Structure formats: C-alpha cells, structure tokens
Amino acid sequence: MTRPVPPTGHENRASPTAAWDLADETASLLADVAVQLHRQPGVGNALRAAVGHLVDLAGCDAATGALFARRRWRLHTSVATGAVAEEADAHQVRLREGPAFTVMRERTSVVVPDAVTDVRWPRWRALIAPAGVRAAVAVPLDLGTHLTGVVTAYWTGAGRPGPDAVEAAELLALHASIGLTVARESTTLREAIDARHRIGVAQGILMERYGLSAQQAFDVLRRYSRDNNVKLGQVAREVVETRSLPGWAAGPTNRPPSGP
Known part of the structure; x- marks a missing residue:
C-alpha cells in the first residue's frame, strides 16, 4: 500500500481543501486496513498486517506490535517490521520499562518526541538511543479481558512524529483492536x-x-x-x-x- 508523503506539523493544514483531501485519503487507507485485517488467519498474522500498515499511515521508519496477557503482562505475541524496532521492544519486555509499559499502565497514547533527551525511562533510553531510535509513538490496543496490547511507531532517521502521525496511529490501533479481537475469537472457535x-x-x-x-x-x-x-x-x-x-x-x- 503506497501512502502519500505525510504532513509535518501544521504545514499541510493551511488549505481547507488540502485538509479535506488528507482526511479522505486517510479514511480510504483505513478502510483498506480494516478489510485486510479481517482477511488474516490468526492473531499473529493480523498483528503483523497491522504494524505493516502503521508504517504507511504514520510515516514512521519501523513499527512493532506486542500482545500481553493481562495477568502479570506475560508476552503473548510480538511482531516487528525491522531489527532496530524489534530490539527496542525486546528491551522493554526485559526491563519492564518503556513507552509500551506506560501505555499498558495508563491506557493512553505515549509520544516520545526525542528518545535521546527523554528522561522517563532511563534504562531503556540508554539501550535504544545508541541503536538509532530517535522518536516513537505507542498506542494501546483494546482486546477485552484476557489480552492487552500496544502498537508502536519508531523513527530512526530525521523525521519526528507530528500530530497527524499520532492521530493515524490511534486510528490504526482502533481498527487493529477490532481485527485482532475477531481473529482471536475465530481462532478460539476453531480450536474448540x-x-x-x-x-x-x-x-x-x-x-x-x-x-x-x-x-x-x-x-x-x-x-x-x-x-x-x-x-x-x-x-x-x-x-x-x-x-x-x-x-x-x-x-x-x-x-x-x-x-x-
């Protein structure tokens, strides 16, 4: 799926027509995401499809998705689109620290505008900054009573998450939550x-x-x-x-x- 160049800051909001075109294009992309997610066999495939679409929608360099059992936050499923992003998530799981765990505790989106200077997770920051992670947006997934989850967009280059990237990630997470819930229910039914x-x-x-x-x-x-x-x-x-x-x-x- 090809996405147009994402807006940075508010520069693409000067024209009402441009804003309308962007909203219409985003809605079309999200509709395609919803269809693709519902076609995926199994939770792992659905999560993998979701993070792939997140890269396109948010304009980030890589993305991850992680599902955890609500009890003790034991890792259930994880996927990543790149090695650096995979490593950044793995450090969070090992340390029990980072934006994904803050998302699960507070059930709200977390923006990391500059991973080098952010002081909220010192141990995690010390490991991911040398690896090249520069910014991130982590968004919760609503998966019911047994599972919780997070999708995270990572920037490793010069780009940074603007308001549009955060909004895109949150909209993607909404569609992904529905798709993952359906996939999990279908898998449970087949297993039964x-x-x-x-x-x-x-x-x-x-x-x-x-x-x-x-x-x-x-x-x-x-x-x-x-x-x-x-x-x-x-x-x-x-x-x-x-x-x-x-x-x-x-x-x-x-x-x-x-x-x-």
Whole structure:
C-alpha cells in the first residue's frame, strides 16, 4: 500500500481543501486496513498486517506490535517490521520499562518526541538511543479481558512524529483492536471445534480397544485428565496419536476403569 508523503506539523493544514483531501485519503487507507485485517488467519498474522500498515499511515521508519496477557503482562505475541524496532521492544519486555509499559499502565497514547533527551525511562533510553531510535509513538490496543496490547511507531532517521502521525496511529490501533479481537475469537472457535472432534475420535478409539460405551469412554478421558492434571483436549490428542490411553495396554485384563 503506497501512502502519500505525510504532513509535518501544521504545514499541510493551511488549505481547507488540502485538509479535506488528507482526511479522505486517510479514511480510504483505513478502510483498506480494516478489510485486510479481517482477511488474516490468526492473531499473529493480523498483528503483523497491522504494524505493516502503521508504517504507511504514520510515516514512521519501523513499527512493532506486542500482545500481553493481562495477568502479570506475560508476552503473548510480538511482531516487528525491522531489527532496530524489534530490539527496542525486546528491551522493554526485559526491563519492564518503556513507552509500551506506560501505555499498558495508563491506557493512553505515549509520544516520545526525542528518545535521546527523554528522561522517563532511563534504562531503556540508554539501550535504544545508541541503536538509532530517535522518536516513537505507542498506542494501546483494546482486546477485552484476557489480552492487552500496544502498537508502536519508531523513527530512526530525521523525521519526528507530528500530530497527524499520532492521530493515524490511534486510528490504526482502533481498527487493529477490532481485527485482532475477531481473529482471536475465530481462532478460539476453531480450536474448540478441533478439540471436540479429537475428543470424539479418542472416544471411538477407546470404545473399540476396550469395549466401552460412548459415555464410559468419555468418563475415562475426563478422569485421566483430572487425575493427571492434563487438559482433556491434550489427553484426546495423545489417544488419537498413540491409539491408546497413556499408560494402558490393549486387552481385557488392562481395561481402564470407567466412571467419574
């Protein structure tokens, strides 16, 4: 996707016609972003598409996206369009410090107009400034109760984030949040369907090998899951792959117990 040269400061706002053309062009680009995000299979692909579009929309040099579990902010998924940006995000995760973590704490956008002189994250700044990061804009993603996330635009050259770049990043984050939520729900639904299918296949295997009824076979799977602290879907996967319940051999003398 090709983007026109982004405005710097307010110089492109002198003419109402120019402002209208810019708004119309941005709306068209965002509509394309929305379509592309909804076509992506899976959360990782959707996030990768979002950060790629962020580079075009914000006029930055590189961009990253990171999703975290809300509990303890454990990293779930991360993508980057360049090595310097990837390194800058990795330092944040390791240090638990930087604009992305401020975004997650305060749930608002963070602008870093000059990474060399910004004093908010001294340890992170000391690592990323020599690598070439000069400025950044980090924007929150709204992903529901289980995940939180941030997309970050990085400038490594002479450019700096103006008001239009911040607005573009925030609009992109809004569309990305919707696309990522849909992708996650679709992935969860597919996983649930696949797991239920595997459980059914595992039931059939136990019924055939041990002469169990459908309910007895399900009870065996459930009891094994509970007693061994293994998810039911994983137990079913092992049965399908090995054609037997783990730890049990085929034959009437080794018939597994049924019941809760």
